[in-house]
Amino acid sequence: MTGSIVFDPLIPWPAIAALAVLALAGVVLALWRGLSGWALRGLAALVLLGALAGPAYQVEDRTPLTDIVVMLEDESASQALSDRPDQMTEAAEALAVEIGARANTELRRVTVPDGAGDAGTELMTALTAALAEEPRARIAGIIALSDGQVHDIERAPDLPAPMHLLLTGREDDWDRRLIVRNAPAFAIIGEPVTLTLRIEDSGAVPATGATAPLEISVDGGEAQSFDVPIGQDIDLPLTLPHGGRNVIQFTVPEAEGELTDRNNTALIQMNGVRDRLRVLLVSGEPHPGGRTWRNLLKSDSSVDLVHFTILRPPEKQDGVPVGELSLIAFPTRELFLEKIDDFDLIIFDRYKRRGILPAIYLDNVANYVDKGGAVLIAAGPDFASADSIYRSPLARILPAEPSARVIEDKYRPSVTDLGERHPVTSDLGDGETWGSWLRQIDVTAGAGSVLMSGVEDRPLLILDRVEEGRVALLASDHAWLWNRGYEGGGPQLELLRRLAHWMMKEPELEEEALWAEATGQTMRIIRRSLSEEIGPVTVMRPDGVTLEIELEEVSPGRFEALYDGPEIGLYRLAEGEHEAVIGLGPAAPREFEQTIATGEVLDPVLATMRGGVVRLEDGLPDLRDVREGRPAAGRGWIGLTPRDAYETRDVTQSPLLPAWLVLLLASVLIVGGWLREGRR
Incomplete structure (x- = not known):
């Protein structure tokens, strides 16, 4: 219990001060005039002024509160x-025992885990949350056990007491890490792109030489090794081998004595895109469908189109002198012999043999497919005639043979069961709402996959792989009716776009494919197949552990599964003959960007309350009591500030000048002064 004198004035203090001035003036006047009762009148004024001030003796019933020490444990x-x-662990347990033995002191232990995602060490965020749960007036000190690599220093709160850092790690620690300075997300296939890398040593670096080996592998393939300088930016030219996602892994082998090899590897995922798609379109004669192909290909800015249309066949004899013709001779020899390999796709639209392209040219087109080229046949009535392109060297690569029958009948194209599973024709929309076509060439499929059918379920769209190349046959020239909106039209542009891109081997349209999409540490494994059943996918983790994951069919031809990767790094996937790789986690995890223990990051925060940094390898510091504002750390010790906080349970007040006493004293003094002056 503690007592103190408090005042509860009956009138405002300025009014009391004014009355005091008047009373003093009266006393001075009485003294100047020689009145003998001036002292008694002055005392009476003091009594009245004291009564107006309302003095009271206050007694508080206080309960002492314990001091709180917050200990942050960086995990x-x-x-x-x-x-x-x-x-x-050893330091935390020893401190817990020592703080627990201190009188009137409590310990709050706070664990600091990794931040969400790649946020790093959020020690200041954890400290702010801990301080929000405790009264600031009771915080006697804050002790952080950490390597000092804090990534949210900008969120540091105002400290209510000294904060100290007990630094883990060793003074002779050193580490080597690989830094990716610049890595574009996209690159053009076949053209070199420059990546900027850097190998950097930090800490107490031993004499290891001026260079280090750097290993580079693409899509998990065999690594190539190069010796590169340490501490310098390295411009590395790289050419992507294929379209779609390319996973590039850079690795610096672990050096003897370095702190960790977790930051010696960088994964970069780059998408390979084509610069320009070169397409050769050969139209046998002008017709509405030819314009559809042209508009489709010209609408894509990444397509270079060479269009060859036969406007005047050789058999046409109208007597016009050759010199008066405005047409320019088409360079067939240059295109079909010398530069045919420069094209990604060749389209024959209603083309038939007329002697313009000799058999040797068409034979060269077949060889072009064998070596990886692509040919698309958009067949019209000419395909069923004696001059059909099928009656040429191209026959050996075509997936169907014409029966010489042209079906002039109204029908609605439909996607086959196999087509529902193929990325070219899956998810094209509701086939019941599509418009009709009016012509189909009767063919007999001999190879490939029939994705669409027409009259009486006869093959309409057939895709096939020939050696390294691809061939497609569309047994109708009426796809343009959809574009004109006939009977509501249909997905003509989307179908032809997918068809052209499948021919040009775009990865997202492969019918047999295995890949994965990463979101943080979770990957979505996707397997596309024309088969109704597939086997489990084997996943090899970065540490070499393998496991099998069953996939579930989520749509026709598409199987998926989710897998949470336990660690950052390169994962290899395999199912049958199909393989894929994917990198999980950031290219350089934030926690391993800087690994050497240091107090420099926290120094500005500790200095606000004169805290300190102590290395645990030098021993556990002593705990001392220090007054607020004094240095809170020294050689071998750290300080805590006792707060002397308390809780007031009861308050009682006793007036020092009760009303009866004021009345009695004032009356006695005033009467006494009057009598004194009267006797004189």
């Missing part, structure tokens, strides 16, 4: 390196 990924966990 982030970088804190798990070397013997740091043991250092922190």
Whole structure:
């Protein structure tokens, strides 16, 4: 219990001050005039002024509150390196015992895990949350056990008491890491792109030489090794081998004595895109469908189109002198012999043999397909005639043979069961709402996959792979009716776009494919297949552990599964003959960007309350009591500030000048002064 004198004035203090001035003036006047009762009148004024001030004796019933020490234990990924966990555990337990033995002191232990995603060590965020749960007036000190690599220093709160850092790690620690300075997300296939890398050493670096080996592998293939300088930016030209996602892994082998190899590897995922798609369109004669093909290909800015239309066949004899013709001779020899390999796709639209393209040219087109080229046949009545392109060297690569019958009948194209599973024709929309076509060439499929059918379920769209190349046959020249909106039209542009891109081997349209899409540490494994059943996917983790994952069919031809990767790195997927790789996690995890223990990051925060940094390898510091504002750390010790906080349970007040006493004293003094002056 404690007592003190408090005042509860009956009138405002300025009014009391004014009355005091008047009373003093009266006393001075009485003294100047020589009145003998001036002292008694002055005392009476003091009594009245004191009564107006309302003095009281206040007694408080106080209960002392304990001081609180907050201890932050860093359990982030970088804190798990070397013997740091043991250092922190031993120090935390010893401090807990010592603080628990202090009188009137409590300990609050706060664990600081890795931040969400790749946020790093959020020690300041954890401290802010801990301080929000405790009264600031009771915080006697804050002790952080950490390597000092804090990534949210900008969120540091105002400290109510000294904060100290007990630094884990060793003074002779050193580490080597690989830094990716620049890595574009896209690159053009066949053209070199420049990546900027850097190998950097930090800490107490031993004499290891001026260079280090750098291993580079693409899509998990065999790595190539190069010796590169340390501490310098390295411009590395790289050419992507294929379209779609390319996973490039850079690795610096672990050096003897370095702290960790977790930051010696960088994964870069780059999409390979074609610069220009070169297409040769050969139209046998002008017709509405030819314009549809042209509009489709010209609408894509990435397509270079060469269009060859036969406007005047050789058999046409109208007597016009050759010199008066405005047409320019088409360079057939140059296109079909010398530069045929420059094209990604050749389209024959209603073309028939007329002697313009000799058999040797068409034979060269077949060889072009064998070597990886693509040919698309958009067949019209000419395909069923004696001059059909099928009656040429191209016959050996075509997936169907014409029966010489042209079906002039109204029908609605439909997607076959196999077509429902193929990416070219799957998800094209509701086939019941499509418009009709009016002509179909009767063919007999001999190879490939029939994706669409027409009259009496006869093959309408057939895709096939020939050696390294691809061939497609569309047994109708009426796809343009959809574009004109006939009977509501249909997905003509989307169908032809997918068809052309499948021919040009775009990865997203492969019918047999295995890949994965990453979101953080979770990957979505996707297997596309024309088969109704597939086997489990074998996943090899970065540490070499393998496991099998069953996939579920989510739509016709598409199988998926989710898998949470336990660690950052390169994962290899395999199912049958199909393989894929994917990198999980950031290219350079934030926790391993800087691994050397240091107090420099936290120094500005500690300095606000004159806290300090102590290395645990030098021993556990002593705990001392220090007054607020004094230095809170020194050689071998850290300070805590006793707060002397308390809780007031009861308050009682006793007036020092009760009304009866004021009345009695004032009356006695005033009467006494009057009598004194009267006797004189």
